[in-house]
Amino acid sequence: MPRRPSRARQSTRRKPQRASWRTRPTKATFDASLKCLRPRGFFVSFGTTTGAPPPVEAATLQKLGSLYFTRPTLMTYTAKREDLVMSANRLFEVVLAGKVKIEIEQRFAMKDAAQAHRDLESRKTTGSTVLLP
Numbered sequence: 001m002p003r004r005p006s007r008a009r010q011s012t013r014r015k016p017q018r019a020s021w022r023t024r025p026t027k028a029t030f031d032a033s034l035k036c037l038r039p040r041g042f043f044v045s046f047g048t049t050t051g052a053p054p055p056v057e058a059a060t061l062q063k064l065g066s067l068y069f070t071r072p073t074l075m076t077y078t079a080k081r082e083d084l085v086m087s088a089n090r091l092f093e094v095v096l097a098g099k100v101k102i103e104i105e106q107r108f109a110m111k112d113a114a115q116a117h118r119d120l121e122s123r124k125t126t127g128s129t130v131l132l133p
Helices: 007-011 027-035 058-063 081-096 110-121
Strands: 017-022 037-045 068-070 104-109 128-132
Touching (some): 017 027, 104 110
16 A cells, blocks of 8 residues: 655645755654655654654655754754854845745834733744843
C-alpha cells in the first residue's frame, strides 16, 4: 500500500524540499516536515514558544534520506563581534533589496513600554512589535 504524502509535501506540490524551518514543532508538524525533505535535506528547528521539539531518532533521519537536523541559536552564530556585524549587514542588505519584508504588527509609545512587555509575555502579540519615542 503506498504511503499517503504528508500535508507538507502536498503543499509543495509533492516536490521534496531542500530544507524545512519550524518555530513551533509539534509531533505532527515535526514528522510532516521530515517527510517533505529530499535526501540530505535540512530540518531546522528554532525558537521555544511551545517548548522543546520532540526527540529525534538518528535512525529516522537515516531512513528518510540521510537528513540533517539542527537546533541553532542566535547567540552561537553571533558570539563574535565580527559575526554579529556580518549577520546584521546581510540582513540589512536583503531588507533594503526588498527580498524580506518586515511587517510591524504592533506599535507602542515608549510611555507604554510596560504594557508592551506584558502583551509580549502573555503572547498577545504576533510578528514585530516596535516601541516609539
